[in-house]
Amino acid sequence: MTPKTMTGVMNVTRLTEILAAYGAAPARWPEGERAAAQALFARSLAMGTPAERAMLAEALAEAEALDGALTGLVAPVPDDAMARLTAAVAFPPAQIRQDSRFDLFAMLPMIFKPAAAVGAMMAALGLFVGFTVDPAYSSGDGSDYTVSQNADAGFAAFGQDSGDSAQ
Amino acid sequence: MLRAARTGGRTSQVVERPTGRMQDASDEELVALIGGGDRRAYHVLVERHGRRVLGLARRMMRNLAEAEDVSQDAFLRVWQKAGEWQPRGARFTTWLYRVVVNLCLDRKRRPTMAPIEAAGDPADSRPDAEQTLAKSQQDRHVSAALQALPERQRAALVLSYFEGLSNVEAAGALELSVSALESLLVRARRALRQELQSRGVETGAKEEP
Numbered sequence: 520m521t522p523k524t525m526t527g528v529m530n531v532t533r534l535t536e537i538l539a540a541y542g543a544a545p546a547r548w549p550e551g552e553r554a555a556a557q558a559l560f561a562r563s564l565a566m567g568t569p570a571e572r573a574m575l576a577e578a579l580a581e582a583e584a585l586d587g588a589l590t591g592l593v594a595p596v597p598d599d600a601m602a603r604l605t606a607a608v609a610f611p612p613a614q615i616r617q618d619s620r621f622d623l624f625a626m627l628p629m630i631f632k633p634a635a636a637v638g639a640m641m642a643a644l645g646l647f648v649g650f651t652v653d654p655a656y657s658s659g660d661g662s663d664y665t666v667s668q669n670a671d672a673g674f675a676a677f678g679q680d681s682g683d684s685a686q
Numbered sequence: 687m688l689r690a691a692r693t694g695g696r697t698s699q700v701v702e703r704p705t706g707r708m709q710d711a712s713d714e715e716l717v718a719l720i721g722g723g724d725r726r727a728y729h730v731l732v733e734r735h736g737r738r739v740l741g742l743a744r745r746m747m748r749n750l751a752e753a754e755d756v757s758q759d760a761f762l763r764v765w766q767k768a769g770e771w772q773p774r775g776a777r778f779t780t781w782l783y784r785v786v787v788n789l790c791l792d793r794k795r796r797p798t799m800a801p802i803e804a805a806g807d808p809a810d811s812r813p814d815a816e817q818t819l820a821k822s823q824q825d826r827h828v829s830a831a832l833q834a835l836p837e838r839q840r841a842a843l844v845l846s847y848f849e850g851l852s853n854v855e856a857a858g859a860l861e862l863s864v865s866a867l868e869s870l871l872v873r874a875r876r877a878l879r880q881e882l883q884s885r886g887v888e889t890g891a892k893e894e895p
Contacts, residue, residue, distance in 0.1 A: 540871040542847065549853050549864075584889045585875055588882060589847055591825040592832065596740045600750055604736050607758045611728065611765040 529555040531563055531571045535578040543582035713778035721769030728768075732761055735779065738849060739786055745844040746790035748833065756789045763789075776858060783851065783859035787841045794837055824887055831881035839874035846871055 534556050541547045545557055563571050708730050711719070716734075719727035739760055743753035763785055771781065832840060838860070845856040846867075857867040882889050 536868070536872070539875060540868045541853070542875070547846065547850070581879070581889070582875075585879055585882075586847075588824070588828050588887065588889060589832075592745070592828055593848065596737045596744070597750070600740055600754055601736050603754055604740060604757050604761070605729075605732055607754075608732055608761045608765070609729065611725075611762055 529559050531559070531567070531574060534559055534563070535574060538575075538578040538582040542586045543579055544586060714773055717764070717768045717771055717778055720765060721771070728761075728765055731764065735782060736761075739782065742783065742786050742844060742849055743790060745832065745848055746787065746837075746841060747793065752793065756786060756793065759789050760786045777855065780855050780858040783845060783849070783855075784861065787845070787859060790841070791837050827882065827885045827887045831878055831885060831887070834881050835874055835877055839870055839877060842867055842870040843874040843878070 529552060533552075537548050537552065537556055541549070545553055548556055560575065563575055567575070708716075708726055711727070711730070713731065713734070716727040716731045720731065736757065739757045740753055743756040743760070744750055747753045747756060760782065764782065771778070832843070835843070841860060842856060845851045845859055846853070849856075851859065853864050853867055857864045860867060860870075862870070879889050
């Protein structure tokens, strides 16, 4: 017997499948099929063919017998077991919580966000200086320093010769 | 009163409740609070579901001591993962049962454990296990037959029959389709009936070939 999904039409075959899977208690039957299954069950036992009645009676007897055997195992959890569980998990170790563990990926934004902000500020400052300060510098004698002249001044400040002045 | 709370980089809906009202919070509200480190909410959740978790684990494992270990692991996992849990339309209990079943299956797979099919009658003779699981000779046979089932079949039967989960919930806990769960249940009940018959327990059914 191959169980079907719950979308099919309710018939005696489907009803026996429900009994075989969920047992005899309608409370355990699929909610969406329960009403239809119960109605068919009552109708089939009253007005079904002998073959249908026999099939349902056998399926019901098997399901009830197994349910009855399992009923003996429905025992409550001992109070002391529950007490032990409550005590055991009363103080969960904080160090194993996800948000308290070292998590490099979680830390990446904390590391890179400030660095990115500083970088953006530096770039903005560079652009500001670049656009507002005139790179040409007047020497007072009417001539302007060139970049190479500025470089020579820099070498001279360190007591070196750039090599251009020897020419 | 709902408020958005940042917990570990995640935003979740958290319900602020006075201490006395914590008992009224839904599972999902409690889990959101636990995700923010609320131990009171955690204790309420353990009190609310502890017995069912223990019951499920006890029927999946061989004895109460193992069931208690599994239950502790399950609730510690709740504590650790609460901040990451997203309902996505599923109930918290479905996820919790899935955790318990998977922990039980993991333990059963450990090589140090004796294969349950070879165990025969329950080997655990501690008074507490016998008193609670098998009060009579027939109950012992039924208990042993249940333990002799393949793990997935037993899990399906325990969730559906003993824990009273709907077929949708049980299927969710086992990460199966409803039709697959139903197939598993049919096979589980058939195998259990055969096992009981082999042990001489009357099941009211004709002997199967």
